[in-house]
Amino acid sequence: MLTGDKVGLRARHDEDIPVLREELYGDVTVTSRAEGRAWLPVPPNAEDGPFSVRDKDPAYALFSSVDLASGELIGTAALWGIDTHNRSAHLGLGLLPSARGKGYGTDVIAVLCHYGFVVHGLQRLQMETLADNTALLRAADRNGFVREGVLRSSAWVLGEFLDQVILGLLVRDYRGRA
DSSP states (O other): OEEOSSEEEEOOOTTHHHHHIIIIITOHHHHHHHSSSOOOOOOTTOTTSTTOOOTTOTTEEEEEEEETTTOOEEEEEEEEEEETTTTEEEEEEEEOGGGTTSSHHHHHHHHHHHIIIIISOOSEEEEEEETTOHHHHHHHHHTTOEEEEEEEEEEEETTEEEEEEEEEEEGGGOOOOO
């Protein structure tokens, strides 16, 4: 398990998937704001659902996030689009409603940065989010991510176009863990 101050990132367990599907994916508004595609219903036993683990795809490193103190599942975290030639990847996370606003997001990002830069040897990590996602923007800033640009009206979300922010962090600017 990869650990931070408050969270651990571990392999996805079978019992995590129904909770993540119901509490994260089942919230159409949150999922529509987080995904780059339209929300679609997923049957309960679908093996290729949004939280299935892609063991055979080296472009994905998917984790379940847990609270270190209690061991309880608090969300999901991922490096995706891992490009071993350019040594870059995208970073993403989702927190269950009960875990939001408690500082977990900042710690999840810190652990993913450690994993990407120290364990994987990557050069660059990138995040994309909606411009009004202040919680993620703050958590990214606390971890040294730099706002690199805005894609104006690039995300169709629940009936309107919204701006997306591109954030990046290079290994040379990575502060690491104390």
